[in-house]
Amino acid sequence: DIQMTQSPSTLSASVGDRVTITCRASQSISSWLAWYQQKPGKAPKLLIYKASSLESGVPSRFSGSGSGTEFTLTISSLQPDDFATYYCQQYNSYFLTFGGGTKVEIK
Amino acid sequence: QVQLVESGGGVVQPGGSLRLSCAASGFTFSSYGMHWVRQAPGKGLEWVAFIRYDGSNKYYADSVKGRFTISRDNSKNTLYLQMNSLRAEDTAVYYCAKDYPVAGTGGDYFDYWGQGTLVTVSS
Numbered sequence: 001d002i003q004m005t006q007s008p009s010t011l012s013a014s015v016g017d018r019v020t021i022t023c024r025a026s027q028s029i030s031s032w033l034a035w036y037q038q039k040p041g042k043a044p045k046l047l048i049y050k051a052s053s054l055e056s057g058v059p060s061r062f063s064g065s066g067s068g069t070e071f072t073l074t075i076s077s078l079q080p081d082d083f084a085t086y087y088c089q090q091y092n093s094y095f096l097t098f099g100g101g102t103k104v105e106i107k
Numbered sequence: 108q109v110q111l112v113e114s115g116g117g118v119v120q121p122g123g124s125l126r127l128s129c130a131a132s133g134f135t136f137s138s139y140g141m142h143w144v145r146q147a148p149g150k151g152l153e154w155v156a157f158i159r160y161d162g163s164n165k166y167y168a169d170s171v172k173g174r175f176t177i178s179r180d181n182s183k184n185t186l187y188l189q190m191n192s193l194r195a196e197d198t199a200v201y202y203c204a205k206d207y208p209v210a211g212t213g214g215d216y217f218d219y220w221g222q223g224t225l226v227t228v229s230s
């Protein structure tokens with residue numbers, strides 16, 4: 001199976017900060033990567049697919065980049081609603097795998 | 108709008124069985140693959156199983172292969188997960204998720220999720 005490693009596992013930031021989360025794949029997955037946001041007690045929500053395509057309705061302050069084995073999710077100006085946990089997910093193969101998650105906390 | 112509503116969770120003893128259901132609405136259920144994804148308390152997301160739109164292909168995570176069975180009834184717009192030989196490590200919130208089919212790759216991503224149902228395996 002393809003292993004996905006996210007860093008950092010926890011991130012403390014303030015409203016207005018630029019935030020970057022990294023996701024690394026154990027082998028090349030081309031651009032077959034999605035990002036999700038999850039708030040406590042809620043289901044995950046799709047933010048980004050194909051590494052850099054923004055899902056409809058998602059604010060433009062979210063962006064994704066990367067290909068191959070290294071990917072990033074960037075929030076250009078952190079808003080109060082963005083404090084949550086973020087997961088990457090590869091879909092290069094039928095056996096789908098997620099990163100361990102990055103919790104974005106209030107500094 | 109797309110709605111996915113899971114049910115069937117509860118407390119079960121180790122070695123026991125449970126069947127989860129996911130009622131779908133707001134889209135043509137019979138045209139889309141479906142997944143189960145779980146999340147142990149305080150932990151990350153783990154993909155569990157996938158079934159094609161017509162039920163012709165099914166895939167499972169190694170951790171549940173041989174114990175769990177995914178199925179669907181397109182006439183009832185319902186997805187199922189039969190869980191047998193349950194273990195303490197199967198304790199989790201189980202989400203059903205709609206597949207977004209992607210051409211050119213083996214897997215897909217999830218564009219809609221249900222609210223989840225909690226399964227607790229404990230004596």
